[in-house]
Amino acid sequence: MPGLLDRLGVWRDFLAAEPVRVSAALRLPLICLIAVLVWIWEVDHWLPELYAVILGCYGVAALLWLAAVLRGPVPRWGDWASTGVDLLVVLALCLVSGGATAALLPVFFLVPISVAFQDRPGLTAFIGAITAAGYLTVWIFYSKRDDTVGLPNMVYTHFGFIVWMAVATTALSFVLARRARRLEALQAVRLQLVAEAIQSDERLNREIAEHLHDGPLQTLLAARLELDEARDRNPDPALDEVYAALQETAAGLRSTVTQLHPQVLAQLGLTAGIRELLRQFQSRYDIEVVADLAEVGKPASQSLLYRAARELLTNVGKHAGASLVRVDLRRHADRVILTVSDDGAGFDPGIVGKSLADGHIGLGSLLARFDATGGSMQIFSDAGCGTQVTVTSPPETGPH
Structure with missing residues (x-):
């Protein structure tokens, strides 16, 4: 029995931390996509060894985090902290890779989306703003490091798209959060109505039980007592059968009263x-x-x-x-x-x-x-x- 109780508690914790677990599962293919994108672009990394170390540590940490959130309860700060680490790692990869900043552009669109389904508009807006600012910052850093590259005009267009994505995902998160609150309110009303219906049913059962006990059952017991006295005065097999029927009826009625209101x-x-x-x-x-x-x-x-x-x-x-x-x-x-x-x-x-x-x-x-x-x-x-x-x-x- 204790094992069953533990499993029920773990299951409730699992449902409560579902967004964090979804993010942890989605992070692994995102890391694979980062590696594939940079490999396809064949970028001449600024610090290739450091880039490989950061990406490798990121992958190992993502696997460990996924195993941790699947096995046990997740702290309340786990959702935003893990997303913040995602953003810091992507910015670090951009800084040490130089030209890979353009290759990692899709990642900057995916980070705000991964936060939107958590139904926390404030967090979504914050991560979206940091993502847009981070993308522009790493490009400025790259342009200052390499004067031959400069700052392409397309970067500003990308920055505008990322800002739009941040606003859109924040609006989506706001809509989802509002719908979630409405569903919670409806569920609370439903629970209240069901509870009132059950209480009304119990009150009705109690009233019926009291009526049966104080009325028909007492009358039946009195009739059985009078019949028992009549049997003593005038023994008759027919009276014995009637008495047995009264006994059975009284027992059945008493059982009904007990079931209605034990x-x-x-x-x-x-x-x-x-x-x-x-x-x-x-x-x-x-x-x-x-x-x-x-x-x-x-x-x-x-x-x-x-x-x-x-x-x-x-x-x-x-x-x-x-x-x-x-x-x-x-x-x-x-x-x-x-x-x-x-x-x-x-x-x-x-x-x-x-x-x-x-x-x-x-x-x-x-x-x-x-x-x-x-x-x-x-x-x-x-x-x-x-x-x-x-x-x-x-x-x-x-x-x-």
């Missing part, structure tokens, strides 16, 4: 609620249960997690044909993680989404609920290899 969940919390579910499961099915339940208190999403545990255990009992089921409950940071696994027949997880689209509930409904509230449900299964379902609660905003 008292143990409201009073003692999620861990006690799942422990009671396992007790009921063992009384109904001849399946060994191995449980490792940590105390997680009463998380805001405990009703959803309880419903998930009940649905998963029901599926194991009715459909899996298993001899063993394992249930783990843990808290990891601001989330609660429930894992239910069995050694049964297994199934194709791909049918879950299709079943929901066809109007069937069950796992598909759970999957939709967790996804809509900011949680997740992962299903690992294969025919004959059992099933493991891991549900992760939405993050809790308050103290836990």
Whole structure:
């Protein structure tokens, strides 16, 4: 279980640092293009040995950086720092190469583009401005070093194009950042609406459960008591059958009330609620249960997690044909993680989404609920290899 928690945390970190990893992956072909461009132009380098050393170190550093960002969390400064190193290296290559400045012109267009998708307009504008200024600076340096070359008019045209590219990529980054904020706002509204709908559903279930418990169930129990007294006064097989029917109906109604609003969940919390579910499961099915339940208190999403545990255990009992089921409950940071696994027949997880689209509930409904509230449900299964379902609660905003 700790390994699973670690993998989930790493996966969230991976998604959060995705732009940095994309930049790290794109940097390698850029280095190859730099080497090919200069080789095709056959430039007479000013300092060829130093040029080769800088380019070689750049390639090795890019490989090490890519391996680092793929393996672990990336610091917040990693995106702009790595791009700044790109720009410094390109400027250094231009300075030590002399005539290769013209060959490296395409690189000055690619650097601002590589920053634009990070949705940070300020950083994009800064890198774009530095890139344009750097290109003009190295040409001025080259012209001063070699009086026979001078400063071609085309350099100013290139400088203008690079400035235009900087403005365009900044505008693109601004549009992407604004759209990202809109999507975040819409997602927040969606989560709020789903949370309110779930709370409304829970309130309705509680009201119905209280009505059934205080009304029909009490009336049924009173009728059963009167019938029991009548049986004592006048024994009759017909009364015995009616009494048995009343017993079965009362048990079914009590079970319905418990499913609508489990008292143990409201009073003692999620861990006690799942422990009671396992007790009921063992009384109904001849399946060994191995449980490792940590105390997680009463998380805001405990009703959803309880419903998930009940649905998963029901599926194991009715459909899996298993001899063993394992249930783990843990808290990891601001989330609660429930894992239910069995050694049964297994199934194709791909049918879950299709079943929901066809109007069937069950796992598909759970999957939709967790996804809509900011949680997740992962299903690992294969025919004959059992099933493991891991549900992760939405993050809790308050103290836990």
